[in-house]
Amino acid sequence: MSWRPKIIAFFCRWCAGAAAEVAGVSRLRYDPSVVPIIVPCTGRISPSMIVEAFLNGADGVLIGGCHTPNDCHYVAGNFKAFKRVYLLKKLLQEVGVEPERLRLEWISATEAPKLVKVVNSFVDEIRKLGPLGGKHA
Amino acid sequence: MLKLAVIPGGICGGCDVALASLGEKLAEILKYYEIVYWPIAVDKKLSNLMNMNHIDVLIYMGAITTEEDAKLAKELSAKARVRVALGTCSVYGGIPGLNALYKPADIIKTISLLVDTKLESSALGLPQPVQHMAYTDVVEPEVLAPGCPPTDKVLDQLTEILLNYAKSGKLEVRTMLLGDSESLCNNCPRNPKTTKIAMPGIKRLYEVKLDSNKCFLEQGVLCMGPATRAICTHPCIKFNYPCIGCGGPVEWGSDSGLSMISTLASVLLVDDEKKLLEPGLARELNKIRDVLGTFYKYTLRKSKAYALKNKAGGEG
Amino acid sequence: MTDFNVVASLDPLTLVEGIARIVVVTSGNEVRALYQIMEFRGYEKLAIGRHVEDMPRLMSTICGVCSWSHQLASGKAVDAIFGRELTTRAKLTRNLVNYIQVLDSHLLHISFIGLPDLALWGEAERDIIKLMSKNPEVVSAALKTRSLVKQLEKKLVGKIQHGPLVVPGGVCKGITREEIVEVEKVLQEINSSIELFYKFFDERLVKSQLFKELLQRDEFTMRGYSMGLVKEGALELYDGALRVVDHKGRTVNEAGNPVTYADVIGEAMASWNYGMLPYYKPAGLKLFSEESTIFVGPLARLNVAEKVPGEKAGEEYKRLVEVAGGKPMSNVVLYHWARLVEILHCIEMINEIIRNPVLFEGDVATLAGEPRSRGVGIVEAPRGILVHDYTVNSDFTVTKARVITPTTINNTAINTSLSKVSMQLAKEIKSAGKPSAETVTMLESIVRAYDPCNSCATHCMKIGERRIVTSFRIVVINEKGDVLWQG
Numbered sequence: 017m018s019w020r021p022k023i024i025a026f027f028c029r030w031c032a033g034a035a036a037e038v039a040g041v042s043r044l045r046y047d048p049s050v051v052p053i054i055v056p057c058t059g060r061i062s063p064s065m066i067v068e069a070f071l072n073g074a075d076g077v078l079i080g081g082c083h084t085p086n087d088c089h090y091v092a093g094n095f096k097a098f099k100r101v102y103l104l105k106k107l108l109q110e111v112g113v114e115p116e117r118l119r120l121e122w123i124s125a126t127e128a129p130k131l132v133k134v135v136n137s138f139v140d141e142i143r144k145l146g147p148l149g150g151k152h153a
Numbered sequence: 154m155l156k157l158a159v160i161p162g163g164i165c166g167g168c169d170v171a172l173a174s175l176g177e178k179l180a181e182i183l184k185y186y187e188i189v190y191w192p193i194a195v196d197k198k199l200s201n202l203m204n205m206n207h208i209d210v211l212i213y214m215g216a217i218t219t220e221e222d223a224k225l226a227k228e229l230s231a232k233a234r235v236r237v238a239l240g241t242c243s244v245y246g247g248i249p250g251l252n253a254l255y256k257p258a259d260i261i262k263t264i265s266l267l268v269d270t271k272l273e274s275s276a277l278g279l280p281q282p283v284q285h286m287a288y289t290d291v292v293e294p295e296v297l298a299p300g301c302p303p304t305d306k307v308l309d310q311l312t313e314i315l316l317n318y319a320k321s322g323k324l325e326v327r328t329m330l331l332g333d334s335e336s337l338c339n340n341c342p343r344n345p346k347t348t349k350i351a352m353p354g355i356k357r358l359y360e361v362k363l364d365s366n367k368c369f370l371e372q373g374v375l376c377m378g379p380a381t382r383a384i385c386t387h388p389c390i391k392f393n394y395p396c397i398g399c400g401g402p403v404e405w406g407s408d409s410g411l412s413m414i415s416t417l418a419s420v421l422l423v424d425d426e427k428k429l430l431e432p433g434l435a436r437e438l439n440k441i442r443d444v445l446g447t448f449y450k451y452t453l454r455k456s457k458a459y460a461l462k463n464k465a466g467g468e469g
Numbered sequence: 470m471t472d473f474n475v476v477a478s479l480d481p482l483t484l485v486e487g488i489a490r491i492v493v494v495t496s497g498n499e500v501r502a503l504y505q506i507m508e509f510r511g512y513e514k515l516a517i518g519r520h521v522e523d524m525p526r527l528m529s530t531i532c533g534v535c536s537w538s539h540q541l542a543s544g545k546a547v548d549a550i551f552g553r554e555l556t557t558r559a560k561l562t563r564n565l566v567n568y569i570q571v572l573d574s575h576l577l578h579i580s581f582i583g584l585p586d587l588a589l590w591g592e593a594e595r596d597i598i599k600l601m602s603k604n605p606e607v608v609s610a611a612l613k614t615r616s617l618v619k620q621l622e623k624k625l626v627g628k629i630q631h632g633p634l635v636v637p638g639g640v641c642k643g644i645t646r647e648e649i650v651e652v653e654k655v656l657q658e659i660n661s662s663i664e665l666f667y668k669f670f671d672e673r674l675v676k677s678q679l680f681k682e683l684l685q686r687d688e689f690t691m692r693g694y695s696m697g698l699v700k701e702g703a704l705e706l707y708d709g710a711l712r713v714v715d716h717k718g719r720t721v722n723e724a725g726n727p728v729t730y731a732d733v734i735g736e737a738m739a740s741w742n743y744g745m746l747p748y749y750k751p752a753g754l755k756l757f758s759e760e761s762t763i764f765v766g767p768l769a770r771l772n773v774a775e776k777v778p779g780e781k782a783g784e785e786y787k788r789l790v791e792v793a794g795g796k797p798m799s800n801v802v803l804y805h806w807a808r809l810v811e812i813l814h815c816i817e818m819i820n821e822i823i824r825n826p827v828l829f830e831g832d833v834a835t836l837a838g839e840p841r842s843r844g845v846g847i848v849e850a851p852r853g854i855l856v857h858d859y860t861v862n863s864d865f866t867v868t869k870a871r872v873i874t875p876t877t878i879n880n881t882a883i884n885t886s887l888s889k890v891s892m893q894l895a896k897e898i899k900s901a902g903k904p905s906a907e908t909v910t911m912l913e914s915i916v917r918a919y920d921p922c923n924s925c926a927t928h929c930m931k932i933g934e935r936r937i938v939t940s941f942r943i944v945v946i947n948e949k950g951d952v953l954w955q956g
Binding site: 163164165166167168169170171174218247248249251252255257259260261263264265267268269270271272273274275276277278279301302357358359360361362363365388389391392393394397399442443445446447450 | 492494503505510511512513514515517518519520521522523526527530531532533534536547551619626627628629630631632633634636637638641642735736737738739740741742743745746750754756834836864865866869871
Binding site for chain 1: 407408410411412414415418419421423426427430431434435438441443444445448457459460461462464466
């Protein structure tokens with residue numbers, strides 16, 4: 017019980033980021049293991065940001081972006097994020113990291129309850145997987 | 154005369170040939186340097202080298218594949234004033250660095266399954282293999298000279314550094330990655346006319362007739378050019394073969410595989426995303442059956458992906 | 470130790486330090502000289518999981534000196550997997566590169582190892598530097614020829630080593646008529662510089678008393694199985710049937726289908742050697758015995774072939790066989806001469822190919838063919854039969870890879886040859902604790918005759934005014950590997 021996962025969440029400011037704000041003002045609780053980082057667009061999240069997060073102690077990385085096909089504020093940044101995450105999951109598998117430690121979800125600004133649900137279920141999943149590398153940090 | 158030592162680790166011989174082919178440039182270097190060790194070139198004993206108090210310039214070629222390699226690389230490098238990692242194996246682990254994924258025992262086991270008979274005996278002094286490493290994993294060199302083998306451009310720069318060092322006794326920068334600080338794509342002879350590259354899908358090399366003028370990415374063929382340091386004058390691309398990344402990442406410490414994944418996402422089917430949606434894009438991405446071998450042919454050992462593997466394996 | 474009794478070990482080969490050495494091991498009264506490959510790389514493992522079409526480039530890095538041979542053998546295996554039949558143009562292009570590869574490597578060997586070894590017989594230092602001081606004209610001719618061949622490579626393919634060429638079912642780029650104009654000029658120069666070289670070899674070596682003596686020495690005989698490719702009975706370096714001829718000259722195997730190599734070549738793995746010890750499978754494994762030893766490379770190729778294409782090469786071949794007293798030739802000193810025959814052959818074949826108009830016409834690759842799950846590619850690398858064997862799954866990623874290099878095959882032959890010196894070594898080590906200079910010369914010459922690839926990686930070109938040396942250092946070790954004596 018002493019171990020609490022460290023999870024980095026990259027949220028797009030136009031959707032999931034805004035939903036997180038709404039969750040806050042609505043007093044919707046979500047698991048505090050998650051550290052949200054607000055980015056201008058999920059298309060901005062480079063593969064090395066995700067890998068660096070894992071290398072620097074994250075047990076899971078969650079990405080929240082705008083619904084496809086038409087919600088992206090910058091037209092198609094979300095599709096770029098999808099492709100990157102898809103390839104990275106394959107890469108994680110090949111280097112012996114459970115691909116489930118990386119999750120991409122589309123969450124609009126109006127979906128605060130979905131955000132809470134996603135975060136909590138992701139934390140549960142990472143708890144089940146345990147710490148990355150099998151050692152309690 | 155300054156002392157120059159050339160030390161081979163696990164090599165294929167290509168770097169030796171490249172260095173020896175320097176010709177006149179090498180003759181110029183030898184005006185200032187005496188070769189105190191270079192097994193293929195001069196008949197001088199390793200024991201002499203071990204007894205020397207210092208070496209001015211040490212050039213290390215190849216990867217670290219045995220305990221002896223590692224020990225020798227560390228001991229000799231400690232005596233050297235300037236350390237040069239020559240060739241992609243030395244700098245990034247190289248193609249044999251793909252074996253860094255496995256322990257030597259696993260490799261031996263795979264091989265033993267291929268043979269008809271196994272003969273057990275004493276090892277008779279065979280060196281112990283270690284998990285594959287680059288020279289840069291055991292030493293922090295001052296000069297990094299990538300290429301498989303190092304290109305004329307890299308060797309020209311190296312020659313200049315060695316000559317300047319001989320004359321001034323100083324290096325200009327602490328760590329120098331040779332080649333030009335830009336991606337190979339920047340000066341590609343087949344740079345597309347449009348500013349936007351659209352990759353029409355992913356074609357593996359066996360399913361495409363290569364067009365000899367068009368950007369490889371625009372043909373659907375993966376080309377490492379955008380994520381690879383400009384160390385050459387595009388000999389492969391000019392010979393109608395996509396870049397496979399022997400120059401390593403554009404900057405020291407960056408990760409060419411991750412850069413290429415990022416680039417690929419930016420150009421793949423960009424005009425059809427909203428039509429294909431996630432399942433369509435996934436179908437195309439699934440054509441890549443080997444992510445590490447596709448994106449890290451030469452640089453896996455020094456990559457963030459490899460660091461992650463070690464972390465996941467509890468070794469990091 | 471269960472496979473042999475040994476204790477003392479002879480020294481490591483200087484120029485191949487860390488890669489291979491001769492060890493002399495003794496146990497009681499028994500002494501044995503072994504050739505030990507110390508390099509550990511494991512390409513069979515790193516191939517697994519890779520896209521099979523990436524193999525030719527990845528595998529070419531096995532060797533920086535014969536990288537084209539690996540690429541071509543690998544390419545043939547990949548063609549087989551995709552069931553693709555090469556166009557004539559593609560085949561000619563690959564053949565051209567293969568001939569240049571063999572020519573390049575043979576010139577290297579003959580200049581840096583072959584000539585010094587024979588021309589300086591009996592001297593303490595037998596390297597190109599010494600030869601340079603005695604016969605500068607022949608060394609210059611050799612080096613010049615070699616650098617011309619390198620120019621050929623650069624002009625044709627752009628990259629000297631590990632460059633692009635093979636794609637599944639062809640080559641990535643064809644050679645143009647414009648490019649060949651330059652090549653022809655270089656070839657003319659090669660033709661004239663080879664003359665001197667050849668004359669020296671003939672007058673100073675072939676006709677020498679030493680050569681006649683060496684041909685009589687039992688230590689240099691190899692009565693194992695010769696293996697090589699033939700096409701309609703003639704010498705062939707790229708495509709052909711795998712033929713095995715026994716020491717009496719009888720053809721005991723001839724197979725057009727490369728997959729059957731595994732019926733012929735067995736492989737043993739020994740814990741004292743990172744190189745495998747292949748053997749003639751139908752004979753069963755008899756370590757250090759000619760009864761199961763296969764040898765490959767120039768001499769074996771000329772044993773299995775009935776004729777050598779090319780006017781000059783053909784004549785030289787007949788002369789060689791005559792001096793050798795008929796076939797099969799079983800003295801490893803003749804490897805050097807066989808190499809010269811092949812140098813002539815390669816030059817003639819290159820000349821023929823570049824005059825073939827089809828080299829410039831038609832498709833360079835085909836996509837047509839019926840894929841299958843396994844492909845084997847065999848070529849004649851400079852040092853002999855080179856096998857690449859891949860198995861793939863339905864998405865064409867490699868599930869199993871096997872590579873047998875000529876140096877691996879000759880690893881057994883070298884060890885068999887070295888064991889012929891065992892009696893002599895036992896005597897010397899017993900009385901003096903170390904081998905005599907004469908015996909060391911003998912051991913070195915045996916290894917050098919086969920031109921193992923680790924030495925191919927060790928001989929290079931001129932370095933300013935310095936030249937390359939190729940001498941051996943000898944070490945005696947005990948069975949724990951402790952060094953007891955060092956030459």
